Amino acid sequence: MARVWYEDPPGTAPAQGLYSHVGLVQGGTLALIAGQLAVGPSGEVVGKGDFAAQFAQVFKNLGDVLAGLRADFGAVAKFTTYLVHSQDIERFMKLRAELFPRLFPRPVYPPNTLLIVDRLVKEEFLIEIEAVAAIDR
Numbered sequence: 001m002a003r004v005w006y007e008d009p010p011g012t013a014p015a016q017g018l019y020s021h022v023g024l025v026q027g028g029t030l031a032l033i034a035g036q037l038a039v040g041p042s043g044e045v046v047g048k049g050d051f052a053a054q055f056a057q058v059f060k061n062l063g064d065v066l067a068g069l070r071a072d073f074g075a076v077a078k079f080t081t082y083l084v085h086s087q088d089i090e091r092f093m094k095l096r097a098e099l100f101p102r103l104f105p106r107p108v109y110p111p112n113t114l115l116i117v118d119r120l121v122k123e124e125f126l127i128e129i130e131a132v133a134a135i136d137r
Helices: 051-068 086-103
Strands: 003-007 022-026 029-036 076-083 112-116 127-135
Touching: 003 127, 022 076, 022 127, 029 051, 029 076, 051 086, 051 127, 076 086, 086 112
Parallel strands: 076 112
Antiparallel strands: 003 022, 029 127, 076 127
């Protein structure tokens, strides 16, 4: 059975947001989940110019992928987040602070690397998030 837990080892600097320094995995199979974008069910870009709408769609898509693997967000060992605009960092932090307590049963969250990039695969995309999860197979 796959088990994921998070730690901030002694002597480490405080995390600069809702994340832990380390995600540990015991057992199971690692699922390397491709970056999810704000794409709706028929392939359309959701929330053009609307960061909050894109954030919500990206997490919905991540949840759908996890559900398809018979898992949930508790299986996530690590996120990597890509933003197109540095001005969206505070908005990202606020939206994540609202969402994460609903996704994770304890107030301890997966590691996250946040990167600002020039653009994503389509100009309209503002955010992309990939994940590593531990699943039972």
